[in-house]
Amino acid sequence: MNYVIIKCGGSVFEQLPPSFYQDIVTIQEQGEWQPIIVHGGGPLISQLLEQTGVKTEFVKGLRVTTNEVLDVVEMALSGAVNKGVVRELSNAGGKAIGVSGVDGQLLHAQPIDEEMTLGYVGQVTEVNTGLLKEWIQQGLIPVISPIGIDDKGQRYNINADMAAAAVAQALGAKLCFISDIPGIYQEIDGEKQVFHQLNEQKIAQLIADEVIIGGMIPKVQSAIEALQQNVLEVSIVDGMAKHGLVEFMQGKPIGTRISLTHQEVPYVESNK
Template identity: 45%
Template sequence: MEKIIVIKCGGSMIDTLSDDFFIAIKKLQETGFHPIIVHGGGPAINELLENLQIKTEFINGLRKTTKEVMEVVEMVLSGTITNKLVRKLHKHGISSIGVTGSDGGLMYAKPKDVENLGLVGEITRVNQQFLLNLLSIGMVPVISPIAIGMDFEDYYNINADTAAGEVAVAVNAEKVIFVTDVPGVLKDNEIIEKATASEILRFIDDGIISGGMIPKVMAAIHSLKGGMKEAMIVSGHTPLIAGENIIGTTIKRELEAVK
């Protein structure tokens, strides 16, 4: 199947995605693209953990996930957040279905670092055919990044950026898009429309890219290392498409970028 796009929505973006964002997804479908959405849910998870007085901590940007924390993560990601996104998509005439890593054996994982991170996983396998089957009947899969263990007993919390990249590589997507609260990577308040991975790293060293944008561009670069030809940083607050072009920063692997 050609023209698959994987779209990663951060948890902080879910409640503020504009109508233009969903209209753009509908337009992508109408022009022959097949979207897949992967989402996070950090702020909502933090809020519920706090309300339940369950301690949480982050190690190198990853949430240490005990069994108690994992129950909350699954409840929020696979329940509240997935259903919220599916409802918004249906509101805009987009047929969608919420799935987790255990649905259809979608994502399998192994523990990343049990001693320090608990039930945080690394994806070992993505069921490509399951996703292609959903796309073939016009569904937009909305994936919560929870994967099942190879023993079919444990289940794991997966970083949403990483999950999006792994899914994109598995289905041979045309591109992976990371949705943020800014229109792309900015330099002197202007969008950098195209950059190579090495240029992005240099922008980080020079301080042009800083703060919360760093993990987003690093996830994009990670997806390129995994086999993607290009990744994009776009805004969920402004129109996503101008004419036939997606608005944002395109990050390419070195060889493709110099052609």
Template identity: 50%
Template sequence: MTTVMNSAAASAECQPRAGQMFVMKCGGSTLAELPDSFYSDLAVLQANGVLPVIVHGGGPAISENLEKLGIETKFVNGLRFTTEEVLDVAEMVLAGSINKTIVRRIAQAGGSALGLSGVDGGLLKAKPVAASAEVGLVGDVTEVNVALIVGVLTLGYIPVIAPVGIGAGGQRYNINADTAAGAVASELGASRMIVVTDVPGIMKTVQGEKKVLETITVQQIEDMILTGEIYGGMIPKVRAAVSCISGKVKEVVIVNGSEPGVLGKVLSGERIGTRIVRMS
């Protein structure tokens, strides 16, 4: 009997807790390519009382639409140079097509979601970044309307947030999705962020075989970039994840969104993906 009870207790501990909140960051292109099962898992978590908050990007789609409209786009130190003209397109794509696609796919899977821009209800208040002279209308988050997010969750919806901010005098700002996600997670008091990508985590060659690192520190990431162990397209992925670590966010988990039940596995503490931890 004791064995049965212990097994039951262990099983319960390996389940996401009702009321457990998490913030998930995902690029718009990655979200669009995720299998239906990912959204079904998200809907199941919601039905079981877990409280997801989604912050998404959409860089490739913005670039594609700018090209179609004949508007020049360029990047300065990884940030898109943003004029009012570029911002019009960015807002259209982020708060429009991408945001509503995510909401629709969650609904098709049986969940309930509400799409929001950072402009709505002053959700993401912003100020110009320090390098605004070089990058234009790019913003840093100064305040998150936590009450609005909590209100949406209380009504039974998953908030799906597009990273466009609002500043003094009603000025809009293009906000990096990783920066926005980190600010949202920190203000909500979430200690963990989940970054959904198309890779299983950070890889390292061990005795001639590539393995996923279970845990890594920010400093170790920088060291691996310097030695060339992290290279190519993985560099922006890990640096984006690192940029989410701020305030109360002490770890970021990089996972492959196509892994069956990946969100539930992370929330229940299963060893999956790579955990980037802040040394404090």
């Protein structure tokens, strides 16, 4: 079985068209690749924390995660966002199972920081792949919220990119980050020139040249780290493009594919 881990951030979910979920169902039905979704939900978490009046503090710009904060995080991710994705897949004719990393100890976790500076923020130490494969054998599409758990039952909030990479590593899968842009691009004379293939060396150069900036920097760095740890391929794909995900899985020049090898890095079509 070939697996593709599809990671979607909370802000992107609000914009995804119905065709995106139809693409995921189509990919599963075609039989060559089994999709697994890992999602975030940052905007909703912030909204619920404000609505519930749960006080939070920050260390170097990062939110400290207490058990009280985790209650809200779990409400947002494992509740609203997770089940919303399951419903969308059902509307598209698919069958999905919505779970968190807590269920069946799917994502075994430990603190990302031994000194617990950020509280219960974790990293994945083990993925229960047997559980995932059981659901898949039943024809289900797993939808995972990135809450982990340790042997003592303590929950951890896990960065969704890191959780998706851990699942991809455990399954030797492709990892696909869904975005609201056509891929990594360089703007020339007002036109977006998309890089459809990048390697580690070229990414370092694009960061130095300030072509890759802001939130895209940690994403591509996570991609390189994932490739170094058994992930088959890492890509950034536009979830807004109709049937873009299906065409990407068919090998067409959609989005940006990232690899470690030093290969040619072409520009392709312009996107104004």
